[in-house]
Amino acid sequence: MFFRPTVEADLDLVLSCSIDEPVSWADPERYRSMLDNGGYRPAHTWIAQDADGRLLARAVWWAFPESDRPLALDCVWVAPEVPDRIALAARLLGAAHEAFRAAGWDELPEWHLFLAPGWRDDPAALAALEWRIEAAGRSGLKGRLERLRYEWTPELPVPEPSGRLVFRTEPDDEAFVEVFQRVAEGSLDDDTRRNLARLGADGEARETLAGYLRMPGERAWWLLAYTPEGGPAGFALPSANQGGPVVGYLGVVPELRGRGYADELLGEITRFHAARGAERIGADTDRDNRPMAACFDRAGYRNFGVRLVLTETAG
Ligand SMILES: CC(C)(COP(=O)(O)OP(=O)(O)OC[C@H]1O[C@@H](n2cnc3c(N)ncnc32)[C@H](O)[C@@H]1OP(=O)(O)O)[C@@H](O)C(=O)NCCC(=O)NCCS
Structure with missing residues (x-):
C-alpha cells in the first residue's frame, strides 16, 4: 500500500472515482474547475494505491490560490471493495497530516462536509458520515462543529434603513x-x-x-x-x-x-x-x-x- 500526494500526470487516476452518498464530493467537473482556479492542486490531493497501482482512496484539500497552505479537506473517497474503509481513510489522512506538520503548518486543516438540513433524519447521510467521522478522529480531527448555511436571493426582502445605526x-x-x-x-x-x-x-x-x-x-x-x-x-x-x-x-x-x-x-x-x-x-x-x-x-x-x-x- 502506498500513500502519496499526486502529481499532474495522475489526473485521470484522480478523476476515476465517484460516490453515490449524500455528502459533498469533488466530482470531475468541480475538481477540474478548482484545479483551474488554484483552489485544488495535485500536491494537495492525496491517494492510496495498492501494489498494482490501483486507486484505493482519495482525499482532496482546498487552499487559497495564493497560499501553499491546505486550508480545508473537501472530500474523502474509499473504494467500495476495501474491507475496512475507516482504517484506510485514517491512514491516508494520517500520512497527509504528517506531511503538513513536517511542512510547518501548526494546525491541521479542517474537514468540511456539506449536508442537507435534514441530515439527522437521513439514514444514508448518517451512514456516509459515520465512517468518515471515525476516520477523521483517528487521524487527529476530533472536534466537531455544525455550521448553518444560509442564502438570500432576490425574491427575498431587502429591509429599509431604520436610522438606528x-x-x-x-x-x-x-x-x-x-x-x-x-x-x-x-x-x-x-x-x-x-x-x-x-x-x-x-x-x-x-x-x-x-x-x-x-x-x-x-x-x-x-x-x-x-x-x-x-x-x-x-x-x-x-x-x-x-x-x-x-x-x-x-x-x-x-x-x-x-x-x-x-x-x-x-x-x-x-x-x-x-x-x-x-x-x-x-x-x-x-x-x-x-x-x-x-x-x-x-x-x-x-x-x-x-x-x-x-x-x-x-x-
Ligand atoms: C451575534 C451578535 C451579532 C448578536 O448581536 P445582538 O445585536 O446582540 O443580537 P440581538 O439583539 O438579536 O440578541 C438576541 C438575544 O441574544 C443575546 N445575545 C446576543 N449576543 C450574545 C452573546 N454573544 N452571548 C450571549 N447572549 C447573546 C442578547 O442579549 C439577546 O438576548 P435577549 O433576547 O434575552 O435580550 C453578537 O453577539 C456578536 O457581535 N457576537 C460576536 C460576533 C459574531 O458572532 N458574529 C457573527 C459571526 S457569523
Missing part, C-alpha cells in the same frame, strides 16, 4: 483591529473562541483582519457602525468568496448586545449586495451562535444546508 467606511485597518477585538469578547462563534485561546485578543483580531483581506470582496466595502450619538456599535463587512457575494462578518460591541442591532448590520449588508445586483448572498453561522442564526431567520435568509466541520481542537 449610522455606517461609515474606514480606511485605517487598525480601527477594524480594535473593533474586532471588542466584538470577540463573549462571542459564541467557535472559530473566534478557539483563535482567542490560541492567539490572544490582539492576535485573534489581526488574524481575522488578514483572513478578510485575503477574500475576493473589496476592502472598501467594510463599514463601521455607530449609534446616532456617535458611539461605536460594531461593524458590517460585506464580502465575497470564490462563489460570489457573502455576508462576511458582522458584530456588535458587548455593551450594546440585546438591542437588535445585529438586524441593522445584516440589513445593511443585504442592502449593499442587493443594490449591486447580487443574485445570491451566501452566509454561514455556527448552530450554537443562536442570536446570529435567529437574526438570519428573522431577515428571511433561507437555511439551505449544513456544513459539518471536523477540527483538530474542540471548541
Whole structure:
C-alpha cells in the first residue's frame, strides 16, 4: 500500500472515482474547475494505491490560490471493495497530516462536509458520515462543529434603513483591529473562541483582519457602525468568496448586545449586495451562535444546508 500526494500526470487516476452518498464530493467537473482556479492542486490531493497501482482512496484539500497552505479537506473517497474503509481513510489522512506538520503548518486543516438540513433524519447521510467521522478522529480531527448555511436571493426582502445605526467606511485597518477585538469578547462563534485561546485578543483580531483581506470582496466595502450619538456599535463587512457575494462578518460591541442591532448590520449588508445586483448572498453561522442564526431567520435568509466541520481542537 502506498500513500502519496499526486502529481499532474495522475489526473485521470484522480478523476476515476465517484460516490453515490449524500455528502459533498469533488466530482470531475468541480475538481477540474478548482484545479483551474488554484483552489485544488495535485500536491494537495492525496491517494492510496495498492501494489498494482490501483486507486484505493482519495482525499482532496482546498487552499487559497495564493497560499501553499491546505486550508480545508473537501472530500474523502474509499473504494467500495476495501474491507475496512475507516482504517484506510485514517491512514491516508494520517500520512497527509504528517506531511503538513513536517511542512510547518501548526494546525491541521479542517474537514468540511456539506449536508442537507435534514441530515439527522437521513439514514444514508448518517451512514456516509459515520465512517468518515471515525476516520477523521483517528487521524487527529476530533472536534466537531455544525455550521448553518444560509442564502438570500432576490425574491427575498431587502429591509429599509431604520436610522438606528449610522455606517461609515474606514480606511485605517487598525480601527477594524480594535473593533474586532471588542466584538470577540463573549462571542459564541467557535472559530473566534478557539483563535482567542490560541492567539490572544490582539492576535485573534489581526488574524481575522488578514483572513478578510485575503477574500475576493473589496476592502472598501467594510463599514463601521455607530449609534446616532456617535458611539461605536460594531461593524458590517460585506464580502465575497470564490462563489460570489457573502455576508462576511458582522458584530456588535458587548455593551450594546440585546438591542437588535445585529438586524441593522445584516440589513445593511443585504442592502449593499442587493443594490449591486447580487443574485445570491451566501452566509454561514455556527448552530450554537443562536442570536446570529435567529437574526438570519428573522431577515428571511433561507437555511439551505449544513456544513459539518471536523477540527483538530474542540471548541
Ligand atoms: C451575534 C451578535 C451579532 C448578536 O448581536 P445582538 O445585536 O446582540 O443580537 P440581538 O439583539 O438579536 O440578541 C438576541 C438575544 O441574544 C443575546 N445575545 C446576543 N449576543 C450574545 C452573546 N454573544 N452571548 C450571549 N447572549 C447573546 C442578547 O442579549 C439577546 O438576548 P435577549 O433576547 O434575552 O435580550 C453578537 O453577539 C456578536 O457581535 N457576537 C460576536 C460576533 C459574531 O458572532 N458574529 C457573527 C459571526 S457569523
